[in-house]
Each structure stands twice: as structure tokens, then as C-alpha cells.
Amino acid sequence: MNGRPFAPAKERVARRRLFAVALAIAAAATLTPSASAAADRIAAADAQRLLGQYKCYICHADHETKAGPAYVDVARYFRGRADAVPTIAREIRRGMRRGGPWHMPPHPEVSPAEAQTMARYIMSLDHAPTRANAPR
Numbered sequence: 001m002n003g004r005p006f007a008p009a010k011e012r013v014a015r016r017r018l019f020a021v022a023l024a025i026a027a028a029a030t031l032t033p034s035a036s037a038a039a040d041r042i043a044a045a046d047a048q049r050l051l052g053q054y055k056c057y058i059c060h061a062d063h064e065t066k067a068g069p070a071y072v073d074v075a076r077y078f079r080g081r082a083d084a085v086p087t088i089a090r091e092i093r094r095g096m097r098r099g100g101p102w103h104m105p106p107h108p109e110v111s112p113a114e115a116q117t118m119a120r121y122i123m124s125l126d127h128a129p130t131r132a133n134a135p136r
């Protein structure tokens with residue numbers, strides 16, 4: 001025993017940690033675009049699961065008008081509005097009636113966070129890769 005038996009080991013661990021942190025930062029820096037694309041995919045998968053779980057797809061589809069409007073049309077309708085996500089999230093929970101033959105029933109069982117996840121997903125449809133080919 002030399003009086004500081006653990007110090008060298010600790011230093012090694014500390015150095016290894018520092019290296020791991022540096023690696024993580026480097027990885028984050030190089031991977032940022034695909035990491036955020038992956039995050040988008042997870043958010044989209046979450047939203048689609050919720051839309052299925054709450055049976056929204058009975059009346060709606062992403063790209064097709066059913067009893068309710070296609071979500072991509074909702075996204076186009078709200079295009080450029082800063083309050084799009086909170087407004088849509090509120091309408092999902094409270095329902096709405098714009099005077100058409102059908103109305104959107106309220107969904108009080110949907111939490112505000114879930115409604116926001118779905119609203120973000122709906123708005124993301126307007127920015128789909130096909131947008132460049134879209135007629136407008």
C-alpha cells in the first residue's frame with residue numbers, strides 16, 4: 001500500500017469518462033441530422049399509434065378524405081400559422097363543428113400531450129418529401 005491505492009485507478013476511470021464524453025459529443029455532432037431524423041420517425045410512429053389507439057383513422061386518413069378531412073389537407077389549411085399545433089390539439093380534445101354534414105366528436109380521453117403529438121404529426125404531413133411534386 002502506498003497511501004493512495006485508489007488514485008491511479010480513479011484517474012484512469014476519470015480519463016476514460018472524459019474520453020467517452022468527448023466521443024459522445026463528436027458522435028452527436030456528426031450524427032445530428034440522422035439523429036433528428038430518427039427522432040422524427042419515433043415521434044411519427046408514436047403519433048400513428050395514438051391515432052390508431054383512439055380510432056381516429058376510422059374517420060380520417062393521412063392522404064385521403066373520409067368522413068373527416070385528410071390530415072394532409074388539415075396541414076395545408078393550417079400552413080404558416082404559428083398556432084397550428086395548439087389549435088389542432090385543442091380541437092382534437094374538444095371536437096369541432098364547421099357546418100359540414102359531419103362533425104368532429106370531442107375526445108376528452110386524449111391527454112393534452114397526446115393531442116399535441118398527433119397535431120405535430122398532422123402538421124408534418126405538409127412537409128412530406130413529395131411536397132416538391134405537389135400541385136401547389
Ligand code: HEC
Binds near residue numbers: 104
Ligand atoms: C366519427 C368520426 C371522427 C372521428 C372518430 C375523429 N374525427 Fe376528426 N374530424 C371528423 C370530421 C367530420 C371533421 C370535420 C369537421 C367539420 O369540418 O366540421 C374532423 C376534423 C378533424 C380535424 C380538423 C380540424 C380543423 O380545424 O380543420 C382534425 C385535426 C381531426 N379531426 C383530428 C382527429 C383526431 C386526432 C381524431 C382521434 C382522436 C379524430 N379526428 C377522430 C370526424 C372524426
